[in-house]
Amino acid sequence: MIDNPNTGMSLIVKTITRLTVGLILLFGIYIVLHGHLSPGGGFAGGVIIALSFIHLMLAFGKEAVASKISTRLASNLESIGALMFLGIALMGFFGGSFFLNILNKGLPFNLFSAGTIPLSNIAISLKVGIGLLAIFLALVILENVKKEK
Amino acid sequence: MTLYFLCLVLFCVGLYGVLRKRNLVKIIIGLGIIEYSMNLFFVLLGYRFHGRAPIDAQGQDILNMVDPLPQALVLTSIVIGLAVTALLISIAIKIYEKYGTFDITKIKRLKG
């Protein structure tokens, strides 16, 4: 299925994609995790993670991704991401206020510092990434339905 | 000063696209240009003289940073623009299925 010359783009694009798509995913995860130290954070990292999957879909045809991640799974994961973010915010209620930063704030410039901010970054990246992927999947499936008519 | 004026020119280009073009997709692109020109204007408002990027790193002085607050607000605004664009494109695809055309002079069933 993957080396089928009818779906997707040419052979050169497929070879380069196989080499680089893992690096793009890793780069996106790096930007999410270092959100409190360098520019980036949840939104930008989430978009890059979604782009790695979309890159796979563009190069190999939509079967490569659409058969593994259905729209229902993407919708459920998105809701879990939003509920995780709300849960982290509600944890602050035990400390006093809504959204209070209650975990241990270590020394600055370390990776494990700044309280709940890295956890919020991870929740936001999950929601934004899966959301963008779900939009793309829905548009592709709409295109499919339109062509069949 | 010329940078702010160029932002206004970009806004007018986007507004021309929304008002005068007949294809639905070109109207969506014009709306996108309007939103990006607004974000650019807001980031430019935060510039301070001889400023550098507002990143706090180890062993550097905290002098002469540009204002970081507009940059955080523009991040939110870019995501809002993304959501509106995605919704508009889905509606445009469904309109093509129902009406058969992208031309706005032919999509005129609601009148009066």
Place this chain on the structure above:
Amino acid sequence: MNITSIIPLFVIIPLFSAFFISLIGKFVKRGIVGGISAAACFLLLILSLCGLAALRSAAGGVLVYKVGGWVPPFGICMVLDGLSAFMLVTVNLIAFFVCIYSLSYMEKYTDKPKFFTLFFLMLTGMNGLIATGDLFNLYVFLEIASIASYALVAFGTEAEELEASFKYAIMGSIASSFIFIGIAFLYSYTSTLNMADMAGILSAKPDTWVISFVTVLFLMGFGLKAALVPFHAWLPDAHPAAPASISAMLSGVLIKALGVYAMIRILFNVIGMTSAYLTTLMFLGALSMLVAVILALSQWDLKRLLAYHSISQIGYVILGIGLGTPLGILGGLFHLFNHSVFKSLLFLNSGAIDYSADTRDLKEMSGLKEKMPVTAATNLVASMSIAGIPPFNGFFSKLIIIFACIQKGHMGYALAAVIGSILTLASFMKVQKYAFLGELKEKYKDIKEVPFFMKFAMVGLAVICIVGGLLLLPPLKFFLSDAVNVLLEGRNYAHIVLEAASK
């Protein structure tokens, strides 16, 4: 945890319900989704009444909640004062009745869980906008509510609904970008985003051209969200195309919370009112009243006629608030509350007719009174309310606005208000005659009355219409006069909120 901790709950409860319903919607039985949403709406209504009670016993008349423990002006604060409590009770009351109505009405559309997700996201946006004290936070909640409403208008995915939703989305996005430019200019002029702090800084600086430019931008942006003439062109297409319960929410609370509330909060409390802005507001209000009611006389589609009357009644509200005197603002805010109640009731009635008889055209229906008595009775109550007939609540609020116009000496505006009222009465007599009185047509022999939940919602709103005039009596008058006092004290808002925040 003291009493101010209930303020974030207005945002947490609808946000949690929205994503929770989206998660479990496919796995559970159909009744549970409806049960969770009705419970969440009822909880919000109880909380808003508790907030009103807590405000009466608070020192200084303001409750401030510091999000995250950060002291303003460095952090975001949520403020509950007289005007916010008034708007929160209005929004949550209408949302509760519309939610109960939707339990039965949405059987005709597909996909109930997605509908409730979008409905609760819209409610999050409106509640957050009313309760916040920070200018950019207001913009973010405005966008959340607007995007949810663009999606809800296109919910049925017929051809006309998609076209109406596209037009609404483009115009709404351009209005939001005007508001964004206004916020950018205000930030660069005062270098703060907190509304109370900004009011303090603006009263110390001289008035330059920047403030007038920002006021015009806000009038354009929020005027489009509130559907004032000449920014009204999206409303007659968007409100009829939505499902009837969403039309009731859009016309009943969305244009008031996003348009009128945000505009008067920023113009009265942050920028400060001068007589030039007040005259502009009065002129726009009078223009909306007359133009919309004349355009409504020639409509034969029931929901389009109701949409034009929405524009006209918002003109009354803006005319009342634009007068600037205590009596005028009292009339304007009371008419805002009354219009939410009776306009939602009218749209729910048209939804009931659509559910049973499958038509929206006035020329097609006649004599529905025999088969649908509850709908006919509540429609009679709401029509008499909107036309201003005593003793229903619409009469009192219109009377106060006309008295306030005469008291200030603007005879022309008072005459325009009376003419608008007479033409509104003519329109609704037409609706009553064509829809309910007369002979029953052949094809409607088998229609039945609507299910229980829809009847409960309509009868509940009709009861509030009948007893609404009692809000002017002295024991209950605090509900309105607290809101009026917040607007009248103008920029003193800054001192009151910052003092309450530093405790």
